[in-house]
Amino acid sequence: VPGDPIDPDNLTLVEMRLGDQHDLYLGAIEAIPDGSVATRAVQAGELLPLSAVGQSADVPLRPIVIPVDSTVAESVAPGASVELWHTAPAQESGDVEAELLVERGIVRSIDEGSSLGMRSMAVEVLVPSDDLAAVLQVLSRDERLDVIGVPGAYGVTP
Structure with a gap:
């Protein structure tokens, strides 16, 4: 990668x-x-x-570890292109909004977590330097980030 x-x-x-x-x-x-x-x-x-x-x-990417609550799609594998989506907490109206934070991240590694459930799953993603601040802000608030495989991208099969 x-x-x-x-x-x-x-x-x-x-x-x-x-x-x-x-x-x-x-x-x-x-x-x-x-x-x-x-x-x-x-x-x-x-x-x-x-x-x-x-x-x-020559590599304008920075590694960031994204904790995930559940397993990720099979298309999320080392070397695959992914998007990072932020799902904001529900407002009083009950509406949930999703926002694309990173359009072209690259999966560096996947940590499946422990078999005893002590550690949750995490995906290390290389993100463009320009997108790093937005991702760090979301992570600092313990809000949800989804790692989504990009079908048709290099290394990702539909």
């Missing part, structure tokens, strides 16, 4: 004929610059594009 170090031990060298496209992909493991991180999600078995290799300063 974005921000994760690119570890040569996690890569497999394969020979491929890419024609005119060969400059778009990493050609040798030795060509990985020191301190490189993924700038986007890279799935297992995918060729490593040069556009997915960068430095930590």
